[in-house]
Amino acid sequence: MKTPLIDAHPDDPSEGLSRRELVAGAALATAGLAASRVARSAEPVVPPVAVASANGLEAVRRAVAAMEAGATAVEAAVEGVALVEDDPDDITVGYGGLPNAEGVVQLDACCMDGPTMRAGAVAALEGFRHPARVAYEVMRRTTRVMLVGDGAAAFARSLGYPEEELLTDKARKIWLYWRANISDGDDWLTQPGETDDPDVKAFIAKHGAVRPTGTINLCARDAAGNLGGTTTTSGLFFKIPGRVGDSPIIGAGLFVDNRVGAAGSTGRGESVIQIAGAHTIVELMRAGRSPEEACLGALERMVDATRVPYLLDGKGRPAFDVKFYAVDAAGRTGGAAMWSGAEYAVCRSGAAPALVDCAFLYKRDRDDASG
């Protein structure tokens, strides 16, 4: 006998799944649940496809496998990114993500379902490594879209998601190094040997003085031709506690409309919010642009909207990076970045996942400091 869901949405087709299935076996439960939906659908079967930021190479493979097993696009997206949320070596997402300025890991995520346009989001969530799954629960169990902070944590706890310390030793060492090097006038001393630590050295070699953001966005089109997506992140490295970027904001870090396409972002979240990035891309696709053209179009709007001197380099160009990813209703994919040298991940059913060059607005020169 299955325990009924608490406060399930009246049209939630998953009603009747047990709490254990939902929490412990999310992938299997969602795949099984979706299988019945696909079987009921009269839509033609199309080869699933998934597109993601470059750190999602394995995530797109998992998402396509989940869709081949019957998961819907949004379910597959959430399951795909769980791989990265679990990975302590990805310091931009989930477990092992870099903390805020006080050393606390605060995670943001959202998801959106193309056919219904239902969405769920969590922000500044502490202690739960899979914010995208919690966002999915907000979408499927409530009539609301976003929960934040303690409320989001209480919601995850009430569903039985395991609570844990997300700050790994590696992330803590990098945070301590950052804290001791904020400025010559701060209160903290760099410890002897700290800069020789391999984790800290690798961080400095990759990011230098730039304080970047990292994130994973994954958008998918399933076997029934439906679209879905998710974005999940630990946000700006060493952010002001409580700072929330674009990732959990529907219309900024993610937007999905089955009639048109799905889009998402990584990079400087404040700039994405200011132009409603993902929504802008979907609207440009609605107006007839390809996914790649739409991503470039949104970046052009961002250039126009970047007017304050502290965000511009010596040549008047945005001194930061943003990357956009999109898939349209026909299954065409695209990605574009402000600066050259970026890639995105794509996987189509029956093929291996691959990294593809992003289109870009500006070619990076050797002396460009833009992150």
Ligand code: GLY
């Ligand atoms: N795009 C991730 C963030 O700004 O938090």
